[in-house]
Amino acid sequence: MAPAKSATRQMKLALHIHATGHHVAAWHHPRSQIDAGSNPRHYIEMAQLAERGKFDLIFLADSLAIRLGDVKAKGRWPQYLAYFEPLTLLSTLAAATSRIGLVATASTSYTEPYNLARSFGSLDHLSAGRAGWNIVTTGNAASSRNFGRPEHFEHEDRYRRAQEFVEIVCGLWDSYDDDAFVMDRASGLYADLDKMHVLHHEGESFSVEGPLNMRRPPQGRPVLFQAGTSETGKETAARNADVVFMQQQSLERCRSLREDIRGRLPKHGRDPDEILVMPGMAVTVGRTEAEAREQHDFLQSKIHPDVGRAILSAELGYIDLPEMPLDEPFPLDLIPEIDGGVRSTAQALRRVVEAERPTVRELYQRYANGRGSHQIVGDAVQVADELEHWFRSGAGDGFIIQPAVLPGGLEDFVELVVPELQRRGLYREEYEGATLRDHLGLARPESRYARPALQDAN
């Protein structure tokens, strides 16, 4: 009996592209693209493949400095070292695809709102409504040293600045009403300037006069993404975000975070359904479970201990970790005390250590693939079962798929898992619309300057 597909709520899927793959040792695997960081063809082919797999979007993370940490580990771990600036790359991918959403991280701490509004607004125009901005405040202290600040902004300052930044950017996108550019050749009138709005923003961190020199983006506003599960992060997401990314290892935690975030929307005048929560999923799929397991074990065996320690150091906020016996329990006292405002990744790691007391090797192996995300290793049915279970349990509105090895892991996912999810009626067979907002089921926002609706006569 065919499932009643149209009646079933379907999951959204994002592809998180990490050059050679999400596993720190991915580049050792023959199915990784070893020159990924400077090979645009690799990204184009993946974007096109993800589009054939009907993914909602591809997502490119970013950092504004090369990865910190131990030099010995650096040479063995290529992530966040030499790769494409994501906005530039997305524009290339826009030209090579026609449906899939294009999302990049950009920092509110080290860019100017006017520049950022232009870049993402342009991407939305170039892609005909497929742009998304992952708002980050940048947690990497090394970035500050590339932007003239000896120290990074404090956590709360970062978020305060981020809130002001986002409001400016959204305001700039509304500079012209959708129908402002009349282009009437006969009268010579190019724009109706009654439909132009000057922002006049004067705030704590920025003063931006406006207007933006750009037509309103096709989506009205590119889709806003946010990650981070700190208290401030959740609150900022509830105010601004259309989609929340998270990297969490437990279903229960994802479910409660999703409920928590949804519950915060009404106080910002939003409906809980106006936000989608998408946990990361580090997926390794094979034709058989054994095949998947073999790939996974191969990658785990290739993690050099220096790299393993560097992973854990990064999760804990780039603290120095001593050399440790690999097969003894990870010392709990190495984890910094948690007080308000500490990175959520460190909190998540503490929870794992407290609950399970893993050895050093077990712990870094667990973070080696997709960092804090839940890992699934199995055949197509097992992977689909797990995704379905999480989805039906309310742990997410969809998932960010983080293949261990790229492009191999994406090829496997599209070939094996996507048809299985479609068979179950859990995932689209065709794109529903043209824009990223259409795919995600999000409404096109009205301009902040739109006339208020007429009062109901009653």
Next chain:
Amino acid sequence: MQKTLKLGASIRGVGYHVSAWRHPDVDPRAAEKIGHYAELARIAEAGLFDMVFFADALATRAIDSPLGAAARYPGDAILDPLMILPALAMETRHVGLVATSSTTYHEPYHIARRFAALDHISGGRAGWNVVTSFSNREAANFNRAEQLSKPERYARATEFLETAIGLWDSWEEGALVADRQSGLFFDPSKVHAVNHVGPHFQVAGPLTSSRVPQGRPLIVQAGASEEGLDLAGRYADVVYSIPRSIEAAIANRRELQARAVKFGRTGDQILSMPGVQVISGETEAEAREKYRVLLDIVDPLTALGMLNRQFGDVFTPEMLDEPVPAEGPAEGTSYSVARESVKRAREKSWTLRQLCQRVGLGQHFQIVGTHDRAAEVLAEWFTSGACDGFNVLPSHTPGNLADFVEHIVPRLQQRGLFRTAYEGATLRENLGLAPL
């Protein structure tokens, strides 16, 4: 082997003519479409152009003086050129991709990354037109009541370039080893911190990009002030300039070469490419007719708005049929190109309306005549040492650019003055610049 000239195509919306959108052959909505820019890049590449170039602005420009001018100005709905070019990289294989970016309102780390990505994506075809931005409107979008002074802007630009170049050099060739046997992905000894500390920037580095195909993107500069010439002499590979006579062009090129020497470079490391508009036809009459259409479609209000933006609020519609004032406001502008226009109007005793028509069409060197004559003039400029090539500013697109490619390029090739195939793989190679 005979030296050949270089060609660039400047792309702005649907043309450099301020009312190009009203031209009967133009689709006014094309300015918003990537397909339009892709078509222009392909036309330029079919014509073996060295590069396409996009200007930029970080604020709206229109001023509503006289009243109604702002609503008639088409230049305030534009896209970020650094987002257009990576898309064009997919549509082309040879043509260079040059974008304007401001050193006043960006950070070196971002700019270095974006041009590095563009250079990797395009296989070595990226170029950066370095500008310092000169409007208070732009300042007001970036936390400033008014813009920095010119010396401050250029001091910042110099330090910006020094820093960006340091970042592009932070990864040595061959730093990526990707040796699965040894487990070494890259050789940390070939990656260098920048540790730049200066009055405007403190940048630790290294860059998040391996060394780019061109070593570093092409550096382009315009701006003819003393400060601008020094910046060009120090860093520029190519200079866009605005001389309107062969004599001025020769002097300008000599000056630039001397500036390069002043900063320890050789004169042949800096290429002068004056802007040119070519309105040509099979016959003189056809060319004149094309020219007449272009003058006719200029909206005088729009053109007055441009002049008032350049000179301050001095021109009114009531003055349109009077001669251009013999003295007064015209000297009070930092736009050297605008000063030239007014000077010329006075010499030719134009009315303000006639000046508006010319200014609306474009303020660069213009050639109106037969295809043969146009090619002859370009050849004359080049062979007399007035330039290393031209930056073509199409009045309206695609029509005027397609005309150049169809009619002028073959005539330059017949004279042996222009390539018949791309010589190299990168923009620098095509321009004949020595490897870094």
